[in-house]
Amino acid sequence: MNSNKIEHFVSVYQNLNKDNLALLKDIYHHDVVFIDPMHKVDGIKDLEQYFSHLYSNVQSITFNIDESIEIADKGFLYWTMIYCHPYLNGGKPINVTGHSRLTFKNGLVIFHQDYVDTNAMIFEYIPVIGRLIKHLKKRASK
Template sequence: MNSKKIENFVTIYQKLNKDNLALLEDIYHQDVVFIDPLHTVEGLKELEQYFSHLYSNLQSITFNIDESVEIADRGFLYWTMTYCHPSLNRGKPINVSGHSRIKFHNERVIFHQDYVDTNTMIFEHIPLVGKVIKYLKKRASK
């Protein structure tokens, strides 16, 4: 069973959008380190700026938390992200599975690392690059 802190994290994360990024203060520690496959961000203000830039480029984004596990001060979230970006996949929804490893300090997340396949998330949806990646994946699976 998950504690209140992981439930609170999930609830707020699923509400996030470009207009309510101040909610990040409710779940992240001021000294948070946030890592995804493309960026490393240190500090709450920098994280707010990163999310602001990220959300401003998207038409929509949602996270469905498929499973969560909590062990002591650590949490593990398995999720499906659905997003629309005007320059990718002709603006149609893209679904990507991933997971996050988080560490709490005083009820707030001080460390958050996302694991996601960037090819599936971005590169396969760029017209020419996507065709090359799909070709290479097909060749590698033979």
């Protein structure tokens, strides 16, 4: 880690859980825009609701930070997410790699975009859809 902004962000993020989502205000600007492959969230209140919903639907979730880069007001995180969801993969851990692009304003994240393969994160673990995706991947690699 190469900056206090990134270090602080990662430290808070790795300690988040359903009981301490108020900590989001310590790392996100009130006008934050948060984008992942399935959602776009505007503002800290909506982000808190999004995280509340996320944490209520998983049994556990952790992020291992593999690498971080900071250049001026931009930050880039490369991570592995490990989560357990009661309806995916029989509740067993799922590992997914991804990365995040952050923009800071006054030391807080005002823009956060996650890049992650949603097939590897969700769809491959839904019984019928997962088999279809695996079949298509196998055919495409021939």
